[in-house]
Amino acid sequence: MLFNSPFYIFAFLPVVLIVYFTLNKMRYTHLGKAWMVLASLYFYGYWNPAYLLLIIASMLVNFGIGNALHKTKTSDQSILSRKSVLILGIVLNLAVLVYYKYSDFFIVNLNEVLGLNIDLLNLLLPLAISFFTFQQIAYLVDSYQNDTQEYDFLNYCLFVSFFPQLIAGPIVHHKEMMPQFANLKNTFINYHNIAKGLFIFSIGLFKKVVIADTFAIWANLGFDSQVPLSLFEAWGASLSYTFQLYYDFSGYTDMAIGVALLFNIRLPLNFNSPYKATDIQDFWRRWHMTLSRWLRDYLYIPLGGNRKGAGRTYFNLMATFILGGLWHGAGWTFIVWGALHGGALAIHRIWQIVNVKLPAYLAWTLTFLFINFTWVFFRANDIASAFAMLKGMFGLNGVKGTAQFSSFIQYFTGWTPSWEIVNGNHLIGSVSTIQMVFVFGLVVFFAKNTLEIGMNKNKFSLVDSGVISLSLLLAVLLGIASTASEFLYFNF
Secondary structure (H helix, E strand, O other), X not given: OOOOOHHHHHXXXXXXXXXXXXXXXXXXXXXXXXXHHHXXXXXXXXXXXXXXXXXXXXXXXXXXXXXXXXXXXXXXXXHHHHHHHHHHHHHHHHHHHHHHHHHHHHHHHHHXXXXXXXXXXXXXXXXXXXHHHHHHHHHHHHHHOOOOOOOXXXXXXXXXXXXXXXXXXXXXXXHHHHHHHHOHHHHOOOHHHHHHHHHHHHHHHHHHHHHHHHHHHHHHHHHOOOOOOOHHHHHHHHHHHHHHHHHHHHHHHHHXXXXXHHOOOOOOOOOOOHHHOOOHXXXXXXXXXXXXHHHHHHHHOXXXXXXXXXXXXXXXXXXXXXXXXXXXXXXXXXXXXXXXXXXXXXXXXXXXXXXXXXXXXXXXXXXXXXXXXXXXXXXXXXXXXXXXXXHHHOOOOOOOOOHHHHHHHHHHHOOXXXXXXXXXXXXXXXXXXXXXXXXXXXXXXXXXXXXXXXXXXXXXXXHHHHHHHHHHHHHHHHHHOXXXXXXXXXXX
């Protein structure tokens, strides 16, 4: 089920909300939680019911291991034995993730290197497996470190499966969610949170359906082209993907936070205007913030962090981000993307030691150009396609377009003789790539983000929210009437 589908917006979400708060009002709070878990599992199983067994089994096993770690923390059991239980839990989680997500990647590379002919498994990737695996590994480590206080299976299931953040994050901690679920005040409807939630959700919906899906047209035309791209075509395609990914992930994050607020739950900040960053470290403090936190706390620091000298620090950064790249997808393009970011962070540390300061505008320009450059590997179908795109961006294929790529040129430079507004794929038929990049680039670089506007607004009346939300919803109704497109991070 997609956040931007009519069924989710006009059927699933209202029913879940009404039943949940009705049960709580009747003081059946335990039933309210059970209802939320069942609704979340229905939401998850809507794509493929077969994988419901996987997430349920995962929750059962991880809750059992976490409970075992909790019960043995004051016993005479040795530290070594507790660590063995933790390692077993982590290995089990990673084994399931590797099996489903990376088996074919390993088989393909083994076949190429060793000249073998092993058949591919062709497994369908279970939805959200990367997210709920990392979330539960964090839970096990926190349990081992005595950083979890509450052990109730129903609450645990709600913590893992809570549908607003189940599919693509934020990656939450047990200690962030359990106090909110336990707070009786949160079990009753809060109209101020309803107003905020609808406002934030509506802006996220607008970002996804109207902006991101429009940039997707030009990004797909460019990256899927079978002919060499000229300078302007390549830059049009790469910038289109850069902004598609921004508005897609930003839109999803807004929608997740907005829906959670309807239930009086505050999810952690996960996206904070990353393209305003003036260095690569600043970027990772703003982009997918809960993943960055996870990589830091459960990978980088356990590897030694920056405590064992400069050389080891640079190695730890590279290892962390190569694995972070691999987390996003099973392919060499993701590994290269992660290595580029790890290398950039290492260079940034060296730059800090040299203590040469650049003007803010130049630092921002270099950072954004680097990010745009690395997204080419993130989006490309393979390494060869990535280098073909970069070749075009450096002008090695010339400046003018080709006749074979006339459809892209039409979108890129010309006016389409049409007055159609939103049909799910187009914003306005006459808007070119240059205009879109310019207008929505200015929004990205200079405007306040959704959370700065919505979450910090103390006086947020229902009238304010209603006017803004209804206007945004009406603006995208024609768009969602067509087939809703997936969010990009649903693929990870």
